[in-house]
Each structure stands twice: as structure tokens, then as C-alpha cells.
Amino acid sequence: MRVLNGLKLSFSIILVAGLVFSGGVFSMLLYAKMTGSDLGILVPRADDQAYAAEMTGDGTHTAGGNRIQRQAEQSVEAAAVRPASALLSAPVIRQNPELPAGCEITSLTMLLQYSGISKNKLDLVPEMKTDPTPIRFDRSGSIQYWGNPNVGFVGDITRKQIGFGIFHAGIYPLLHKYIPSAVDLTGQPYEQLEDQIIKGFPVVVWTTIDFQLPQKWVEWNTTTGTVRTTFSEHAVLLTGFDQSHVFVNDPLSGQKNLKIDKKQFIATWESMGKQALSYTGKAAH
Template identity: 30%
Template sequence: MKGSNSKKSASKTNITKPKNKKFIINSKNTVKLNVKAISQRPELPTGCEITAFTMMVNHAGGKGAKVTKMQMAKEMPRSSNPNKGFIGSPYNSTGSAIYPPGLKKMTKKYTGSYKNMTGATINQIKAQLKKGKVVMMWGKFVYWNINMSHTVALTGYDKKGFYYVDPMDGKKKHLSYSQMKYHYNQLGKRALSY
């Protein structure tokens, strides 16, 4: 976001707080989006993607400003191909995955645009966050000593790494750049924004 000429727009630490309140911090080296954290559990044990999606569209505003994970889970397309829809059911352990192309129609409906960021570089992801847009990231994460496919909502970055919300427990967390690259590379560098 471009700074304004107003002396009142930035504090002594060069933190800009835009009027739309999408940012907590938007400075040269740090971006933190004001994203409401949501947990997928207990209702959606395999619904990490749609929970991260719900956080993304709620933050985007517009039609997605007040959607719930349960509304989105019901609307999410189903298919045997994760590029077309969710495999199985997010309501139980049969659920598997949905990839960015499978969420294209819903992303356009609720945010007005769609950006499949699969294959994006770290700098491209940071640039998207700098614009105030949440980025969903697919990766492999370890839970209960199992390396499993999982999707998180990236919500910012600093000099050390990325901020994100983990749908598994609905908590705000931080990943170093090396950790993020590891998780991101494990599942084909899949990412989605708008």
C-alpha cells in the first residue's frame, strides 16, 4: 500500500493503519493482516481448505464478509478430482482435498476475483500479502506424529518468516522462511488468493 502525504498516517515506527482496518501492521519489512482466526474443529475434521478459504473471503469483504465455515463447506463443490472439487466429506475422516482450481468459482463469487498462485515465489506471496490479501497455502504439516496434507491461511510476514492462521486449532502462528519453503514444496507449491 502506498503511504499518504499526511503526517498523521504513520506513527513513529512507520506503521500504517489503513482506514479499512485490513492491516494490523503494514510497514517496509512487516505486514500483518487483521484476520479473524477460525478453527476447523470439531465440525470439519478434514475441512482445513474450506476453513482457510472462509478466513480469506471474510477478510476480503464484499459478499464474503460474513460467511461461516459451515456455509462454505456446504457450498464447496465435490468431485473425485481435487482440481474440480473436494474429495470425500469435510465433516468426517473420509475427506481428502480440494486444490486452487476447485475453488475458482467460489473465490470469484465471494471476492470478485481469483488468483491461482500455484508455483508462486516467496516474493510473489509477500507482494500479495502487502496488498492486504490473504494467501491460502497447501503443504505437509506434522500433527500427531503424522506428516499430513494441510492448508493454512498466510496472514503476513516479517524479516524472519510468515504469519499464518492454522485451521487445525484456529491459532495464529509463525513459520520461518525455511520452514515455509519446506511445507510449501511438499505439496506442489499450491497457493490461492484473489
Template identity: 45%
Template sequence: MLDKPSKSEAVPSLSHPPSVLLDVPLISQMPELPRGCEVTSLAMLLHYKGVHVSKLTLAKEIKKDPTPYRRIGQTVYFGNPNKGFVGSMTTMSRPGFGVFHGPIYELANRHLQGRAINITGSSFETVLFHLGQQKPVWVISTSTFERVPARYWRTWQTPQGPVSITYKEHSVLLTGYDNQYVYFNDPLANIKNRRFPLASFIRGWEQYGKQAITYK
């Protein structure tokens, strides 16, 4: 289950330009952070805003859930990505996963001096509105940028209760859109303004809980 933000930012009007493409500095998560897409995408957002903090600094600062990976029969016990980064961010040789919007929002707010906005749970029109205001948007989607079939989803037992995840998870920084495509900086593929069909991307984003963060 995905934690919801405690409060959301009201958007007075969802009108936005027909297309936008922002020039956001591209930062690769590799080679240091093979599971660090979330903090690297946040680093790109902060750099665009003029806050020059490194991905490695953010990787150290992000809250961690230290719950170890255990498997008993068919049941997996692991950390809660709503509470902190789960497992190892720096090596694929140890169990790991990632982190959801809550700890990222908290970290973004610290560096943006309270000006971060958690728009998780809002419609994609709200995301487009903020892009239309020349603000990139941090998101979590699936790694296929499309809905992931049910067979790839798992339920973990965490200290706070069950959490549903798929390892086909990825965080990118949205940089633009038009009537057919969404554009984003992809920290794993190391592609600036990568293009993907809008309708497909929205389906994957919605499946992973409509997680999105930007700033005032």
C-alpha cells in the same frame, strides 16, 4: 499430479515491506469440519475482505468429487482433489481427503465477484508481495510445514488419471512475515498468527505444488 491454473496474475514488482502482520479474524474448522481446513481458511480470507460467508456455507458450495474410495490389491481408486472435495469433510469415520486450489479459486471468485487471483505456481516472493499489499493469502502446505518424506506420499487412480498426495496436507491463511518467520491463521490448531520458520514453511508449500490464492 497437480492441475495448474489457466492463467496467473502478473506482478509488476516483487518489492515488499520487511515485515507485515495482518489482523485477520480467526475461524476454527472444528468441530463441524474435521477435514474442512481449505474452506475454513477461505472463509477467513473472505471475512477479512468483508464478505461474511460461513465455513458451513462454503463447505456446502465447494465442488465435490463423488468417486468412492476403493482399494484393489495395492492400488487405491479415489477422487481427484483438483476437481472437487474428495470424500467426507464432516467425519473421520469415513474415507476423505480434501481439495486443491482449482475448486477453491472458483468458489472464491464467485464470492469475490471475479476478483480472486490464483497465484499457484508462482514464487514465494509473489506471496510475500501480496501480503505486503495487505492481502492475506490462502495456501496449501504440508501439515508439518516442512517437506514430507517420500514414504508418506501415495498415488491414487482417479477418473482423470493418477494423482500424488500425502495425507499430511493442511490449508492455512497466511497473515504476515518477517525476515525469519511466516505467520498464519491455523483453522485446525485454532491459533491466530501462528509463527513458523519461513524457510521450513516454504519447503512444505513448494512440495505441495505452490498452491496459493488471494484477491485483487
């Protein structure tokens, strides 16, 4: 008897639960009918189906697969647009015999002449900023105090007395004077130098005389802080590149479009502070 009563009780509970559930579903359907709303929990939507297709993971005819394929195609298209090599024909000018320490102003002259400005290196020397701070040595004969190449040219550019050079910040104002669209690319990734070449603009870059990593560094104090550099510092005009090389106009050797190993060049350029100057538009004649 107790078993029979238990079965009746269980059946009653199940019946009540079924009525509650069916009533809830009926109410939801009735609400959707009256309001015109979309009960996404009951009927899969198109975007849900697309999401489900994307999550199948088989990679065949899925939304995710199509999107990945489109992204890959866009990457390939972008790579195809950017050329793997470019080479410009800029004038090559020797710094010697007049300016043995004047690689920077000579490289700048090449850049200006390429832009159409008729200036020679000797015209520009008097216009270049200088830091006339006299050199002072310590007891060991090392340089203790001197000028700052970020301010202006340090030493004697003719090397009749000791001379050093000038860095990007010191010579940039002269470039900007003749080309208002001048840009200082110092510190930027190497790829931006290639972008300049692709656009048709050479770049003055700082490297070393032999295009090798410096073996000896020197330091001295200035009125604006300590300078750390090397006497093998050199500036050239970057004129081109390919997959394995860069091409420069070297004012020391007088070679035009001199080929240098790209990795080697980048390493020396970075060691000299990634210094680079160029421009982006027409020069002011």
C-alpha cells in the same frame, strides 16, 4: 652512381606519397566545408570523449562509473521501498468440531471474512465443488481409485467416513464467485505471496499439518489422471512475514498469526505444489 640513382628514386616515391596524402586530406576538408558535415575521424566528438572517459577503468569521475553508481542507488532505493515485514489481522476460525477434514474451506472462510463477506464455513460447504467418486482399494489395502482434489472435495469433509480434501483448482471457483478479482497464484515464486501481504491481501496456502516436509506420499488413479499427495496435506491463511518467519492463521489449532520458520514453510509449500489463492481488489458484497 647506382646508389645515388636509388636515393633519387626513393625520394621521388616519398614525395609522391606525401602529395597524395596531403591532397586527400585537403579534399576531405574541402568536402566538409562545402557540405557542413562532421568528420568525426579527424575531430573527436563529445560522445567519443565520454566513451573514452568510460573506458579509462580507474572508476573515478568516469561516465561508466557514474552509470554504475546510479544503478546501485536505484537498487538501494527499490529495496528500501519494499518493507522487510508485514502483518495482517484476519479472523481466525477453527475447522473443528464440524469439519475435521475442512481446513481448506475454513481457510477460505477466513479470507472471505477478512474481505468483508459475512459467510461462515458451514454456509460455504454446500457451495463447494466435490468429486463424489467412491474410494476403491487394491488387494494390499492401498487406495487404487478415488476422486481428484483438483476437481472438487474428495471424501467426507466431516470424516464420518474417510475424507481427504480439495486443492486450489477445485476451490478457486467458489472464491471467484464471491470475489471477482480472485487470483490463483499457484506455481508463482514465493515472493509474490509476500507482495500480496504487503498490498493488504491474505493468501490461502497449502502446506502440511505439522509444517514439515511429508514423509509419506500416496498415489491413486482418477477419471482425469493420477493424483500424488500426502494425508498430512493442510491449508492455512498466510497473514504476514518478516525476514526469518511467516505468520499464518491455522484452522486446525485455532492459532492466529502462528509464527513459522520461513525456510521451513517455503519448503513444505513447494512440496505441496506451490498452491496459493488470494484476490487483488474489493469483494462483491
